[in-house]
Amino acid sequence: xxxxxxxxxxxxxxxxxxxxxxxxxxxxxxxxxxxxxxxxxxxxxxxxxxxxxxxxxxxxxxxxxxxxxxxxxxxxxxxxxxxxxxxxxxxxxxxxxxxxxxxxxxxxxxxxxxxxxxxxxxxxxxxxxxxxxxxxxxxxxxxxxxxxxxxxxxxxxxxxxxxxxxxxxxxxxxxxxxxxxxxxxxxxxxxxxxxxxxxxxxxxxxxxxxxxxxxxxxxxxxxxxxxxxxxxxxxxxxxxxxxxxxxxxxxxxxxxxxxxxxxxxxxxxxxxxxxxxxxxxxxxxxxxxxxxxxxxxxxxxxxxxxxxxxxxxxxxxxxxxxxxxxxxxxxxxxxxxxxxxxxxxxxxxxxxxxxxxxxxxxxxxxxx
Ligand SMILES: Cc1cc2nc3c(=O)[nH]c(=O)nc-3n(C[C@H](O)[C@H](O)[C@H](O)COP(=O)(O)OP(=O)(O)OC[C@H]3O[C@@H](n4cnc5c(N)ncnc54)[C@H](O)[C@@H]3O)c2cc1C
Numbered sequence: 001x002x003x004x005x006x007x008x009x010x011x012x013x014x015x016x017x018x019x020x021x022x023x024x025x026x027x028x029x030x031x032x033x034x035x036x037x038x039x040x041x042x043x044x045x046x047x048x049x050x051x052x053x054x055x056x057x058x059x060x061x062x063x064x065x066x067x068x069x070x071x072x073x074x075x076x077x078x079x080x081x082x083x084x085x086x087x088x089x090x091x092x093x094x095x096x097x098x099x100x101x102x103x104x105x106x107x108x109x110x111x112x113x114x115x116x117x118x119x120x121x122x123x124x125x126x127x128x129x130x131x132x133x134x135x136x137x138x139x140x141x142x143x144x145x146x147x148x149x150x151x152x153x154x155x156x157x158x159x160x161x162x163x164x165x166x167x168x169x170x171x172x173x174x175x176x177x178x179x180x181x182x183x184x185x186x187x188x189x190x191x192x193x194x195x196x197x198x199x200x201x202x203x204x205x206x207x208x209x210x211x212x213x214x215x216x217x218x219x220x221x222x223x224x225x226x227x228x229x230x231x232x233x234x235x236x237x238x239x240x241x242x243x244x245x246x247x248x249x250x251x252x253x254x255x256x257x258x259x260x261x262x263x264x265x266x267x268x269x270x271x272x273x274x275x276x277x278x279x280x281x282x283x284x285x286x287x288x289x290x291x292x293x294x295x296x297x298x299x300x301x302x303x304x305x306x307x308x309x310x311x312x313x314x315x316x317x318x319x320x321x322x323x324x325x326x327x328x329x330x331x332x333x334x335x336x337x338x339x340x341x342x343x344x345x346x347x348x349x350x351x352x353x354x355x356x357x358x359x360x361x362x363x364x365x366x367x368x
Contacts, residue, residue: 004227005032005212010219011234013042014349015339017205018073018356019232024210027364031210032226034217040202043310044349046285047199051259053286053297054197058310059255060270060283061198064188065350071190073353078194078201083288085185089272091150098272099185100147101178108150115179122177135164135172142177155274159303160251160313168314193288232359234339236309237325245324248344249315252307259297266298278302312344319344336363 007023009016012035023029039045043058062085065071074080088095089104096104102118105111113121125144129137135156139148148164152172156164164172194201206213214222219235233240238248256279269287273279279300286296312318322344329337338359340347347355 003030004229005030006228007031007230007232008219008223008226008228009033009232009234011035011042011339011341012037012040012202012206012213012215013234013339014044014352015234015342015356016042016232017202018353019338019360020211021205021208022357022360023363024208026360029210030212032212032214032228033206034214034219034222036216036218038215039199040206040213040215041198044198045202046197046289049257049259049297051293051295051297053259053293053295054289054291055257055285055297055299056198056283057255058308059253059299059301060285060288061193061349062186062191062269062288063193063349064186064191065348066189067350067354068189069357070350070353073357074201077204078196080190080192081195081288081290083192083290085191085270085288086183086268087185087270087272088268089151089274090276091274095267095271097183098151099176099178100143100151101183102181103183105147118179132169135167135169137165138169138172139164151274153274155272155280158274158278158280159311161303161305166315168316171314197289229334231335233335233337234342236341237322237329237337237344240337240342241325241328244328246321248309248321248325249313249318250309251311251313252304253310254302254304254307256300256302257297258300259295261295263294263296265296309341311346312340 006029009020009031012033016033017040020031020033024031044061045058046054046056049055087098089098091108094107096107102113105118106113122143125146126142127140127144129141132138132141139152152164156167160167236248264286265284266282270281270283272281279302281301282298284296284298286293336359338356339352
């Protein structure tokens with residue numbers, strides 16, 4: 001007789017893997033974890049390329065979090081290397097810290113502001129926009145037209161295919177301003193990468209006798225042949241409902257890798273190119289993996305309209321479609337939805353872990 005599973009979990013990224021591990025370890029549940037890709041780890045997946053350099057297949061993934069419980073949890077499956085992320089932006093031939101800080105403004109404007117000087121400068125150039133309606137409003141009301149043009153306008157156009165005034169305010173709300181020389185990109189309490197790679201972290205997390213993994217498997221191909229009691233779904237919510245309310249739009253990305261016969265290519269892990277070239281950034285993973293290797297591999301990121309779903313599009317029309325799917329999802333009692341694709345949200349890895357732990361807790365101790 002075919003094996004029966006307590007849970008079929010769709011998607012082996014952080015969301016699906018964490019909940020699988022918890023169900024198997026804590027509740028002794030039998031789990032079938034399926035992913036249509038040929039590896040676990042979802043977008044966080046890394047691997048050694050042909051030259052032996054550890055690279056991130058779907059763009060740079062730096063783990064950072066302010067959640068103690070999330071950090072404790074991921075520490076069970078990896079040692080962390082203590083990396084602190086730094087990003088530069090190539091503007092007018094200069095490489096300047098991002099987020100914008102004192103060094104960024106002083107170098108670009110050839111000034112010598114102190115903290116108060118920078119505050120006064122920004123006060124004098126910021127535009128007085130009554131009600132903030134879009135991403136452009138967010139930026140020009142904080143830093144004025146000049147810095148908007150240099151750092152945000154063209155980068156946003158490359159990233160999203162539309163100018164900032166067509167995007168909802170939340171896209172740029174995430175970019176902080178620094179009035180000192182702090183050039184850390186995140187500034188969270190915890191930050192780093194697994195010493196021996198994300199792929200090893202996932203191997204350890206999923207190495208449990210109760211977990212069966214099926215790769216290269218779209219769940220729709222097997223769902224009628226597998227016996228299971230509950231479904232946990234971390235894939236795209238519109239696909240789950242056969243696109244009955246239309247497709248949710250996503251922005252995708254093409255990654256072009258190049259291995260170079262030198263130890264390092266650039267100063268930091270990520271250099272953004274807001275105004276030059278077609279790509280948005282060049283990432284050099286050796287900076288954050290801390291791997292010692294005579295060669296290096298860099299990757300150029302080209303945003304695209306079609307392809308793998310990476311970024312939900314922050315437009316009201318997309319949010320309206322998502323709400324329709326959410327209503328359908330709320331009607332189902334034996335299906336739990338989780339992860340960034342299901343929620344149609346940009347989640348950092350720690351948020352995906354946090355939500356998966358919360359989902360597990362609600363399964364383990366359901367509210368009466
Ligand atoms: C370019 C880029 C850079 C990022 N950098 C960072 C960073 O530096 N730090 C950070 O914290 N976060 C970063 N993120 C976000 C991070 O990728 C997400 O937080 C994380 O992927 C969320 O995990 P998840 O399990 O929800 O989704 P995913 O990792 O996407 O996993 C979902 C899985 O479901 C599978 N799946 C989908 N449909 C099906 C189906 N029909 N059948 C079977 N399997 C299916 C997919 O193949 C995928 O493996 C970045 C994201 C992108 C796009």
